[in-house]
Amino acid sequence: MTRRRKKIETDEMCRRREEAMRPSPYLGYDHHQLGCYFLQREVLELAEMELRRGVWLNPFEKLFQIDLAICLLRQGKVREAREWSSKLADAWPKDRMVAQLVNRLAAANAPAHPPGKPIRTRKKI
Numbered sequence: 001m002t003r004r005r006k007k008i009e010t011d012e013m014c015r016r017r018e019e020a021m022r023p024s025p026y027l028g029y030d031h032h033q034l035g036c037y038f039l040q041r042e043v044l045e046l047a048e049m050e051l052r053r054g055v056w057l058n059p060f061e062k063l064f065q066i067d068l069a070i071c072l073l074r075q076g077k078v079r080e081a082r083e084w085s086s087k088l089a090d091a092w093p094k095d096r097m098v099a100q101l102v103n104r105l106a107a108a109n110a111p112a113h114p115p116g117k118p119i120r121t122r123k124k125i
Helices: 011-021 029-040 044-057 062-074 078-091 096-109
Strands: none
Touching: 029 044, 029 062, 044 062, 062 078, 062 096, 078 096
């Protein structure tokens, strides 16, 4: 009597299978979910890594790219975040979420208050 050995799928095997199937609209959702989890927990380096993997596997999903741009913005990588937002704006010019991202990036470089003007404070009653 012979036993059949079960194949155990390793991380490397999973990566090879994903790379053989990419780009696909069905891949990358697990990496995006993990990236969003890291983004919420402020583990930005790991979030960026997972979100980039998700975008690489599935370049068709705009939400992956939006979350990657937000992650880059939180890390202070404004130039790269702007590059992603301009790609998104070209691909989806009338999308509300993309417009919000572009506005958020525009506000990222704007000074907190115009130079030369004093900051207003509330008057004490």
